[in-house]
Amino acid sequence: MSENEQAVSRGITPREVFSGLPKYAAGKPPRAVEGLTQYKLSSNENPYGPVPAVREVIRDFATANRYPDPLCTRLRGVLGEHLGVDPADIVTGAGSLGALSQILAAFAGGNSDGTQDEVIYPWRSFEAYPIVTGLAGAREVRVPNLPSGEHDLEAMTRAITDSTKVIILCTPNNPTGPALTKKKVQDFMARVPSHIVVVLDEAYLEFCQESELTEAEIAEGGLAEGMDLYPDYENLVVLRTFSKAAGLAGLRVGYSISHPEVTQYLRVSATTFAVTAVAEEAAITSIEHDAEVRDQVRRLVSERTRVVDGLASQGWTFPVTRANFVWLPLGERTQEFAELADENALSVRAFGAEGVRVSIGEEEANTRFLRIAEEFSQQGER
Template sequence: MSAPDKPINIADETAGDIAGNEAVGIHPRSVLGRLPRYAAGKPPVVIEGLRSYKLSSNENPLPPLPAVLEAIGNQTAVNRYPDPLTTALRGELGAFLGVPPEDIVTGAGSLGALNQILAAFAGQNDYDAPDEVIYPWRSFEAYPICVGLAGAMGVQIPLLPDSAHDLDAMADAITERTRVILLCTPNNPTGPALTDDQVRGFLERVPSHVVVVLDEAYVEFVRKPGAVDGIQLYRDYPNLVVLRTFSKAHGLAGLRVGYSISQPALTQHLRVSATPFAVSQIAEHAAITSLRHIEEVRERVQAIVDERTRVVEALRGCGWEVPEAEGNFIWLELGDTTPEFAALADQQALSVRAFGVEGIRVSIGEPEANSRFIALCRAFVEEHGAPGTPKN
């Protein structure tokens, strides 16, 4: 079994804040000193003569659909609280996905929905040892933060050499204290997606009392044959929760609309832990309108997928070994040269997401941004050779 989460470097100001609090007798929960801070994608550097592009946050480079912008502009009753059950959106989603609206619980993005799941099923229970939450690593950087704040202990399972989940190791790590397991498909930041067969095989090894979360924030971008579809899967497994969001494909990241889908045995508890009024009426109307124009959304998603294919093929063509990319981003394992590559991207007015000395995640952006990134990668290879991960 992998060791639980270890402390990750904390920003200097965090230590200063804690020291300041201690000086006046204020003591936060001890877990705060052991948690990393979420590092949001930085904005691009402004370079004279170059248009800047942000490729660091996996955002949709396109604004919401015109109909969505119109729907947002028409909302004036912001002096009123929104419907705490987001009844209209759940009805629309239920019809769109072919699931009972009662199986859907909304949240402030898929991250908000995840926090509701952890609040309901993992933390410090009525015994001395904290619950355990198993998740792959490296994966979504908010996982250790969310798990720690819930009061649970994270158990990180290293990825396979091809940057995919090691499902066998994750299953082997299950103990009597395991309460939740997180699966991220496609995995953020590395890119590979899980198949239906893989997840079904994994679920057969998981005890029925352990909640399995299938995080599908990027599901609309997946083109892998046989890829898992949580909507089909959750009907067969009462302990499975599917996470989805309007942030990526629909371009509504700033409005924070996400949701979970699970059977009533789980949703009855998630409704208790759900944050009241987490989804504003503006966000709800935007999401409903976007769903009603789903073909336009799909056209935009396909354009991003086409650009993703162009970028991956170009990089592999000049020597890079790029892992399977099924989200709206790609991953480059750069090791010690990660900071140097990020600095070179800055010089090209491109912001990318650097992960220490592990690698770089680059969002698929506007065609011009993608072309500039390809040129940067070619120049890097000419000078350094091509680093990368093992090919799938």
């Protein structure tokens, strides 16, 4: 057999890392059930969508035949003014996940001597973290969360080695819900060597409401916010998105904020034309109509409060949530609950034998969720 024939017989194979990568499981659509409206509560989407002015921009967009500005100059200028930062500190990406991929491509991967850099992140957290880490060629270091669903920052500090290049913090954490306080992040940063890049993933930041702060959180400076923190740390990168609060999940526009010591490399690793022109215009219009976006967020938070209070009155125990979802740590009964939701035309996100994440959706969807939660709870008592 010739060498060419031998190559054909072996087939085409991907890089070795692919065999160990988990597959991203997107939220499934709800099952059709006669007599019931279907609701998708599995992907943390904003059920209200973009505000009216943004809908008009999308509807009237007429330059799809032209390449977008690869630097998103207008968006970065508007963002810079809105956030009070230098536009040069902003690097856009295809959602916050695209921006994160750019960070890992620049700072963590495999080296010419055969060694691998390490990326530390909490677990359970955003399920794309192990995927983008593996694709970058880096070694993942998962640190289990505390029983409360919060990051175990002490354990994350102990996990740092000479090979650590990037650490990811997710606040509020997806899928468990808790958020870090300013003091906790400051104390953590004080213990992290300055050459290690720390990513503060704030995809759900807008759902954190000052009015809900506890006395303990107030004593620790309130909840962590990247805009307050990043000026003090050259190795801190803030990660944000327009997917959640602004309702632009389908347009894929996010960004990172960091100092020139970091952005100089992120501009090189950034995917060219990752953010389309219509996505840029939609994001700009969202900023220009920020008051309307915040009104929608308050509406969602109000529904979140209703859901949380309802679950508590039913006797459920679950982590404090600062995001647009709740986490039910159901263990071995996780799939059972997901099936019950499915039978009631609700899709929720089940995580193996750990728990279920349920997004805050339309009022009727949330009411139905509370009803089946109570039914499920009563079944467990029998």
